[in-house]
Amino acid sequence: MSKLRIAVHKFASCDGCQLQFLNLEQELLTLAERVDIAHFIEASSDLGEGPYDVSFVEGSVSTPEEIKRIRQIRQQSRQVIAIGACATGGGIQALRNWGQHEAFLKAVYASPEYIDSLEHSTPFSDHIRLDAELWGCPPDQGQLKRMLADLMAGVTPFVPGESVCLQCKRQGNVCVLVAKGEPCLGPVTRTGCGALCPYQERDCYGCFGPQAGGNTTALGRRFLGLGLSPEAIKHRYRFIYNWAPAFREASQEWESKDITYTPLPSKKEGEWS
Numbered sequence: 001m002s003k004l005r006i007a008v009h010k011f012a013s014c015d016g017c018q019l020q021f022l023n024l025e026q027e028l029l030t031l032a033e034r035v036d037i038a039h040f041i042e043a044s045s046d047l048g049e050g051p052y053d054v055s056f057v058e059g060s061v062s063t064p065e066e067i068k069r070i071r072q073i074r075q076q077s078r079q080v081i082a083i084g085a086c087a088t089g090g091g092i093q094a095l096r097n098w099g100q101h102e103a104f105l106k107a108v109y110a111s112p113e114y115i116d117s118l119e120h121s122t123p124f125s126d127h128i129r130l131d132a133e134l135w136g137c138p139p140d141q142g143q144l145k146r147m148l149a150d151l152m153a154g155v156t157p158f159v160p161g162e163s164v165c166l167q168c169k170r171q172g173n174v175c176v177l178v179a180k181g182e183p184c185l186g187p188v189t190r191t192g193c194g195a196l197c198p199y200q201e202r203d204c205y206g207c208f209g210p211q212a213g214g215n216t217t218a219l220g221r222r223f224l225g226l227g228l229s230p231e232a233i234k235h236r237y238r239f240i241y242n243w244a245p246a247f248r249e250a251s252q253e254w255e256s257k258d259i260t261y262t263p264l265p266s267k268k269e270g271e272w273s
Helices: 016-022 026-034 064-076 085-089 092-098 101-108 141-153 164-171 176-180 216-225 230-237 245-255
Strands: 004-010 035-040 052-058 077-083 132-134
Touching (some): 004 016, 016 052, 016 141, 052 085, 216 245, 230 245
Parallel strands (some): 004 035, 077 132
């Protein structure tokens, strides 16, 4: 049986998602015995050309050249899997999508006329068909290993889609939204992080992206009841996964609301605990 031929490609990103492969350490050496890692510029200068069985793609599409490149990768690959927040939701750099692109270019670059940049930073799903998506900033190593095992077994990769709330229940975490009145995004965020922030008694800020079917409107109303302004609620959704459709629409919903509200008194030490 021939080895799977794997490639890892970088687009506009911080490289953190690729590093999750390298962070496998000893397990990566075992993986290298079972698959052919043909193209992985973060790990080796020995870069093999396509075709590939599986291409992992990290980052977002931010330039015209990147549109061409992701389409070429799709043509060269039997399966294409997006990894990380930038790849699946546009990432932090998608915050520019809410502003004036030309104004940003002039503010950052001395000669903006030489910059060939798209107005919007977008996930790969806007440009090609994807076979799977591994969410998170960065993706969870356990989920990454599960996906690699599924690929080597020839089965459809499994990615959990339930909310962070379920993980909190399994771990016995006290609900920071109910018990402390923190504006936690856990009810509408997909699991994978190990409920790290609620475990530390902090509110989830949605770094694994929106859970399918999450009720962002109801959660926004709950935040309003906690004393958050519509502007603050908008910014809760407009962060790492700000361009993912569910969070994008939620932020637009609260941006458009003209609500008269009375802020609650500031929370005192020990209150709501």
